[in-house]
Amino acid sequence: MxxxxxxxxxxxxxxxxxxxxxxxxxxxxxxxxxxxxxxxxxxxxxxxxxxxxxxxxxxxxxxxxxxxxxxxxxxxxxxxxxxxxxxxxxxxxxxxxxxxxxxxxxxxxxxxxxxxxxxxxxxxxxLGDYLSPEGVSCRISSWYRQEDRSLPLRGKISGAYITSSLAKTEAVESGFDEAILMNAHGKVSEASGMNIFIVRQGQLITPGYEQDILEGITRDSVLTIARDLGIPVVERSIDKSELFIADEVFLSGTAAKVTPVRRIENYELSNVRPITEKLRDKLTAITENRDSAYKDWVYVIPLD
Structure with missing residues (x-):
């Protein structure tokens, strides 16, 4: 309700x-x-x-x-x-x-x-937590992310979200919390309504815009914070198999904030997530206006 x-x-x-x-x-x-x-x-x-x-x-x-x-x-x-x-x-x-x-x-x-x-x-x-802050389980969706040549994926066009809806329901009805969609070239794109990140050997990796992702604002924030913290950042294509052997995986979005992934298909991921936790803590401090270095990211509205 x-x-x-x-x-x-x-x-x-x-x-x-x-x-x-x-x-x-x-x-x-x-x-x-x-x-x-x-x-x-x-x-x-x-x-x-x-x-x-x-x-x-x-x-x-x-x-x-x-x-x-x-x-x-x-x-x-x-x-x-x-x-x-x-x-x-x-x-x-x-x-x-x-x-x-x-x-x-x-x-x-x-x-x-x-x-x-x-x-x-x-x-x-x-709205409180959209997804569990303790972590979510994900399946690889049988539905593929649309291509920008058929839909303007740089915008949040409502009609495009039929694919997200199909993928989300498929995931939940098969026992998972979220779906991960591949693109038409078989590379990782995004979740049903979130961007995705992995951590491998200390690097923060996320699909680039050419992978038919939404230009996520939380995604951009995470990348900026990571660079400011000295975390190596790479934007490139990600193979499905990389998800299963990643050191950390998390989702990002306005509703989801930074949500760790604890399992993908039948592969359990580590519950030790130092980079995910560091980024999540920093993002929380910024949104609560407790970090003076990012004051321009927070709009203050006086209430009566």
Whole structure:
């Protein structure tokens, strides 16, 4: 059961969440012609009269870019302004997640992006741990990650997430927590809604953008932190077999944060994860605004 925040932004105004509804004939509902973002916020542990949002500017820029694939001009500063007002109006008291969404709001039936109305809404919900911080089990999915030549994978296009949904359900129904998708070339791509990292011989390794991954904001944060900590970083293709013999494996994402992987298929991984733990602890400190070196990653919103 989700605890939704009471106020949503819908059709250019703030309304009660239960009043933010769309028609069953909405174009995006039928064709997946939407794009979404997702960002976390917390009440400031040092000051309950303000909320903290992690890398708000990057999230807004990515959603603005995603909207361009839908032929929708939605400036990043407009998105940011709405999200800041959204948080102020909701006055969240616990960890929360914000879902901004752009979509074709027309009631037409032709699959197209030209000469069709678009809109933008924002809602949120209370959210703790999305995946177990103790670690998750993963299976290699029978579904493959799409290719950028058939879908704009640089954006979070809603229609693309049918593959994620199929992979996630397949994993859970076969006794695992998460799925790892390969790309069309047989290389590791990402999890159902997270990027993936492995550690081998002290190196932090993750698939590059050419492996049809999402340009993850948490992924970028982890890479930056690792470099700052002096951890060698390599972005390259990863073979399936490397997953089974890696020293550490973890997933990263806005909802997942940094989540260790404890088992892949029938291969148990080590529960000694020094690099994963170091990165997770550092990321937590940053999101809680306890690290002055990364102050520009945290947007502070005063609450009444």
């Amino acid at each position: 989700h605890n939704f925040l009471p106020i949503a932004y819908f059709q250019n105004q703030f309304v009660p969440f239960e009043n933010a509804t769309v028609s069953i004939a909405t174009h995006a509902l039928h064709y997946g012609t939407g794009a979404f973002g997702g960002l976390r916020g917390i009440p400031d542990p040092q000051n309950p009269n303000q909320a903290l949002l992690f890398r708000l500017d990057r999230h807004c820029k990515r959603l603005s870019n995603s909207a361009r694939f839908l032929h929708f001009d939605l400036p990043a500063d407009k998105i940011q302004s709405v999200i800041v007002d959204f948080v102020r109006k909701n006055q969240p008291k616990s960890s929360f997640y914000i879902r901004p969404f752009v979509y074709t709001s027309d009631l037409g039936i032709a699959p197209r992006l030209h000469k069709i109305e678009k809109d933008f809404f924002v809602y949120g919900l209370e």
